[in-house]
Amino acid sequence: MRRVAAILVVAALALVAVIVATAQAGTKTTTVTLAGWSAGADEDQLLQSIVNTFEKTHPGIKVDYSVINGDYTTAMTARFAAHNPPDVFYVDSSLASTWASQGVLQPLNSYIKSSKFDTSKFYPSLLGAFTVGKSIYGFPKDWSPLAMEINKGMLGAAHATVPKNWAQLRAAAQKIQAAGVLPSGAKPICLSADWARMLPFVFQNGGSLANITSPAAVAAVNFYVGLIKSGLANTPDKLGSGWCGEALGKQKAAIIFEGNWLLPFMASTYPGIQYGVFPMVSQKTGGNLAFTVSYSLAKDSKNKQAAWTLLSWLTGQKGQTLWMSKGLALPSRTDVKAIGGRKNFLIAAKYAHGWGFPHFATAYTIMNNDLSAVITGGKTVQQMLSDAAAAMKG
Amino acid sequence: MAAAATPVPPRNSLFGARLREAGWGYAFVAVPMAVFGLFFIYPFGYALYISFFHWGILGKQPGTGSIGFHNYHQVINDHVFRTAIKNTLEYTAGVLPLEMAMGLLMALVVNQSIRGQKFWRAAFYFPSLASSVAITTIALYLAASDGLINRVFGTTTPWFTTASTATWAIVVLNAWTTSGTVMLFYLAALQSIPTDVYEAASVDNTSTWRTFWRITFPLLRPAHFFVLVVFGIGALKVFDQQYLASGGTGGPNYSTYTAVLYIYREAFQAFDFGMAAAAGTVIFIGIFVLTVVQRLTVGRGEAA
Numbered sequence: 253m254r255r256v257a258a259i260l261v262v263a264a265l266a267l268v269a270v271i272v273a274t275a276q277a278g279t280k281t282t283t284v285t286l287a288g289w290s291a292g293a294d295e296d297q298l299l300q301s302i303v304n305t306f307e308k309t310h311p312g313i314k315v316d317y318s319v320i321n322g323d324y325t326t327a328m329t330a331r332f333a334a335h336n337p338p339d340v341f342y343v344d345s346s347l348a349s350t351w352a353s354q355g356v357l358q359p360l361n362s363y364i365k366s367s368k369f370d371t372s373k374f375y376p377s378l379l380g381a382f383t384v385g386k387s388i389y390g391f392p393k394d395w396s397p398l399a400m401e402i403n404k405g406m407l408g409a410a411h412a413t414v415p416k417n418w419a420q421l422r423a424a425a426q427k428i429q430a431a432g433v434l435p436s437g438a439k440p441i442c443l444s445a446d447w448a449r450m451l452p453f454v455f456q457n458g459g460s461l462a463n464i465t466s467p468a469a470v471a472a473v474n475f476y477v478g479l480i481k482s483g484l485a486n487t488p489d490k491l492g493s494g495w496c497g498e499a500l501g502k503q504k505a506a507i508i509f510e511g512n513w514l515l516p517f518m519a520s521t522y523p524g525i526q527y528g529v530f531p532m533v534s535q536k537t538g539g540n541l542a543f544t545v546s547y548s549l550a551k552d553s554k555n556k557q558a559a560w561t562l563l564s565w566l567t568g569q570k571g572q573t574l575w576m577s578k579g580l581a582l583p584s585r586t587d588v589k590a591i592g593g594r595k596n597f598l599i600a601a602k603y604a605h606g607w608g609f610p611h612f613a614t615a616y617t618i619m620n621n622d623l624s625a626v627i628t629g630g631k632t633v634q635q636m637l638s639d640a641a642a643a644m645k646g
Numbered sequence: 647m648a649a650a651a652t653p654v655p656p657r658n659s660l661f662g663a664r665l666r667e668a669g670w671g672y673a674f675v676a677v678p679m680a681v682f683g684l685f686f687i688y689p690f691g692y693a694l695y696i697s698f699f700h701w702g703i704l705g706k707q708p709g710t711g712s713i714g715f716h717n718y719h720q721v722i723n724d725h726v727f728r729t730a731i732k733n734t735l736e737y738t739a740g741v742l743p744l745e746m747a748m749g750l751l752m753a754l755v756v757n758q759s760i761r762g763q764k765f766w767r768a769a770f771y772f773p774s775l776a777s778s779v780a781i782t783t784i785a786l787y788l789a790a791s792d793g794l795i796n797r798v799f800g801t802t803t804p805w806f807t808t809a810s811t812a813t814w815a816i817v818v819l820n821a822w823t824t825s826g827t828v829m830l831f832y833l834a835a836l837q838s839i840p841t842d843v844y845e846a847a848s849v850d851n852t853s854t855w856r857t858f859w860r861i862t863f864p865l866l867r868p869a870h871f872f873v874l875v876v877f878g879i880g881a882l883k884v885f886d887q888q889y890l891a892s893g894g895t896g897g898p899n900y901s902t903y904t905a906v907l908y909i910y911r912e913a914f915q916a917f918d919f920g921m922a923a924a925a926g927t928v929i930f931i932g933i934f935v936l937t938v939v940q941r942l943t944v945g946r947g948e949a950a
Contacts (some may be wrong), residue, residue, distance in 0.1 A: 332704065333704065351703075613916040617726070624809065
């Protein structure tokens with residue numbers, strides 16, 4: 253009896269094995285590798301669940317999603333050099349043109365054409381960050397501009413109003429400082445020695461990267477650095493913080509200019525701080541930066557068609573709607589809604605400039621080192637701007 | 647079979663044995679030489695080769711051939727590179743005497759028969775064992791504007807992120823972490839000094855101070871030379887602390903931009919591997935020349 257049972261079990265197992273093998277041979281699945289950096293466990297889990305949804309609706313494609321920890325750029329450089337990159341991966345807008353010129357990114361134009369992918373739904377400034385000439389090298393998965401975040405208690409106690417332009421910003425800062433609502437060592441405003449924070453002020457004054465030595469740019473830098481020199485603002489390191497978001501959380505600053513990434517950070521690290529998100533200040537015009545990341549396809553990918561199917565689904569209306577469901581990011585498509593409370597970020601979509609410029613890594617280093625020198629008085633504004641112009645020319 | 651049975655003339659046998667011995671010698675040397683060749687000579691030659699090209703992530707940039715000394719010209723005329731070299735030399739000039747002095751002092755202390763000698767030896771060596779990244783990260787917290795150090799002294803300077811103090815903060819930090827290893831080398835050298843010279847000195851009633859400067863210090867010359875060369879090269883290659891303190895930017899105001907950080911940024915941020923290789927070669931030549939100079943001065947008569 254026992255022997256019969258054993259034979260039956262073996263036979264059943266063999267039958268299952270044959271069925272599974274036949275089924276696999278029949279559908280012929282393709283595996284697509286997907287990689288990005290981690291912006292927190294919440295985001296990793298969300299992407300994994302979206303990938304699972306994709307696999308259910310696309311039975312022929314299996315997605316192998318992995319998070320690259322540590323130095324993403326260096327890790328990807330090694331993968332590119334070994335001709336073994338992931339098929340689909342994140343590309344920061346600041347790196348897009350460099351990687352495109354290095355020949356590691358696949359131009360997507362032919363895939364867009366053959367699959368009739370509608371590119372008109374993306375905000376043009378965001379798509380522009382991944383376009384070189386007429387070639388599109390990726391579609392933005394999400395984005396964020398800067399907004400103005402203010403500690404509500406400090407603003408209220410100082411009887412100051414939410415500033416809309418530079419003069420009002422200075423006035424609000426002066427009121428906050430005079431009211432004595434700041435703890436010791438704190439400043440009304442936190443400003444980083446970083447072009448990624450200062451450049452919006454240049455745009456607000458009508459300046460541009462193409463003509464960075466213009467009087468409008470000089471005036472904007474003078475305003476930005478002037479806030480620090482006059483004691484109304486300070487850099488985060490002088491406020492005992494790694495970045496301005498931390499300074500807001502530690503109540504070392506009342507007004508900061510950060511992006512959507514601040515919201516989950518504050519909720520998890522400083523849930524007790526009452527702050528409001530307001531539109532970025534403006535001056536002659538609205539000016540802001542769009543920090544955006546794309547899904548791009550590797551030139552060396554061996555499964556380009558399947559990879560394109562994944563890429564176009566993730567950045568399509570359905571994929572992006574799922575991606576926005578937790579409010580971790582802002583939609584890069586006009587036909588996808590952001591979850592509540594993001595209005596003051598989204599209004600910047602019209603005028604925000606994609607973050608990045610030619611010869612990015614080298615120029616950015618020179619520009620930020622110069623800016624820190626301007627703040628401490630080691631360089632003049634004019635010197636920094638002419639250095640920047642030269643560095644962007646390469 | 648016949649050959650094996652034939653007796654071999656003695657002269658030939660000796661020669662054969664020598665040859666066999668030499669063969670074994672070469673066989674033993676071949677393994678480390680192969681590793682050395684594969685992981686040092688080959689990459690070194692390859693780096694030299696790519697320094698003459700526009701070399702990107704995927705190799706030679708399409709449509710470009712050899713560009714001669716263009717990369718070298720660019721590197722040498724780059725003001726960021728010059729600043730990086732200046733910072734590195736400044737750092738080395740600061741850290742080397744400090745770590746040698748601290749290492750020697752600690753070696754002299756633990757070379758005495760004091761209570762808890764083993765404890766002090768371990769305690770002094772301990773910082774050298776800890777990860778430099780962990781130590782630097784903790785130091786950044788301690789030296790932040792509202793960190794422990796500033797609270798104790800009532801100041802508010804973020805020591806690692808202020809242009810005028812960043813290099814010196816790293817000098818102090820690294821002198822502390824590396825002096826334990828310097829101590830080990832000095833300790834070994836101190837213990838190899840013959841005791842009869844000290845006996846002679848004590849017969850002559852020589853003061854401790856004089857004994858140190860006239861006997862111990864000069865007799866430590868092989869150790870001075872060794873430490874100077876090894877730790878000098880180490881200091882010229884400094885990277886981790888500056889990378890961590892500046893978030894990889896070399897700021898503020900280029901104050902933490904070191905030679906190796908320049909190579910790293912050219913390669914992995916700007917993806918210009920040709921420039922990075924050229925910078926690496928220039929730095930190699932610099933270190934090589936400095937080492938030869940050290941050997942001709944401090945290392946006179948030393949077979950190190």
